[in-house]
Amino acid sequence: MDYAWDFGAINRYWSVLWNGLVVTFQLAGISLLAGLALGLFVGMMRFAKSPVLTWPAAVYIEVFRNSPVLVQLVWFYYAFPVLIDTTMSAFMAAVLALSFNTSAFSAELFRGGIQSIDTGQWEAGRALGMRGPTLMRRIILPQAIRRMIPPLTGRAIELTKMTALASTIAVPELLYQGKLINAVTFRPIETYTVVAVIYLVLLWSGTLLVDRVERRLGRSDAWNR
């Protein structure tokens, strides 16, 4: 219990942590963009009339939602390159795993958001002579995306949390940098506490932001009614 905390030991390594934080943001940012784009595509496939499109989309979503992210990460780093006979950087493997994972979850969000739009909107759009893609782009998506903003922001926070897993395949993100610092300073308590606090501040403020956005959107929705 009489442990003497000494944060001075890691004072020299702030830049190392900063570099890690930058990689964390890069990983989260790239995976979020790729995951949302792919998720929109897969979500649309779920609305197709032909089972040739709906089935693969459904299986894809289930596979990525029903397996642990760490397993996906390990698979993309160690197994996938063997399969396609190539080598892959750890960062690339992490981007692939996290993008696919995010796309499966956001596909379901897109589907839910689109389904939540009143059927009258579809009928009115059709009555104006709009067809599938135009109707989707002009009428349905603008309304659906508004409702999807809170859950999608929640997804972005989950994704940022997941990036810590990339440390297991030696992507130099925040947690991995923490491991490195610990390896040279032998100060696990200070190092891991600082790393945990950085994540906490980052993600907690993200959660507070989502709550605020949710409340504000909820209010403006009520005005429009």
Next chain:
Amino acid sequence: MNGTTWDFSVVWENLPMLARGLVGSLQITFVALLFGLLLGLLVAPLRMSALRSLRMPANVYINIFRATPPLVLLFWFFYAFPILIGVRFRPYEAAVVTLSLQSGAFFAEVFRAGIQSVERGQWEASRALGMGYLRLMRRIILPQAFKRMVLAFFERAIELFKTTTLVSTIAFADLLYEATVLVNQTFRPLEIYTAVAAIYILVITAASVGVRGLERRMARSDA
């Protein structure tokens, strides 16, 4: 594809080892579920307390464990916490402590949401009948809240099972860890990691199909 020859014999031959790993994963899941549940039951009333001095600490605990990446928590409880309190933690103990505390935070929110989802009128009516807090909870609120909590509980349990894979990073012998050991011995990552992913997908899909079935049955009995 590019002439990759799949050879799953390495998986079949080592199935007992993978099975032992799966048992390890399930064991951690159940123990953490049990402790998490108890902790959640304890923290939820604090979180809803009218007293700020009770509500604040509960709130801080819940937010810390919900917002921090579980892998960071696991490292902290494995590498930092034992030195801090002057004990030694085996990987199993660190895993149980981390995942129980994390589950407790999530379950506290599940309980709170369930209880708060019960209509105000039900509270007022029971008070009007002269019931005290505990009796009102036991007789009126909890039976109604319970149904709503059950589904969230099972969904959280599935999430927890997924999260147990993290314990492989501190060398607890769960399914993923056994797979990694096997890969290092046999150099067949493609077959082994694919098989392990398939095992996880099977177990988790079966569990979520079960939860969805339960959801339908409960929706019917509601109507």
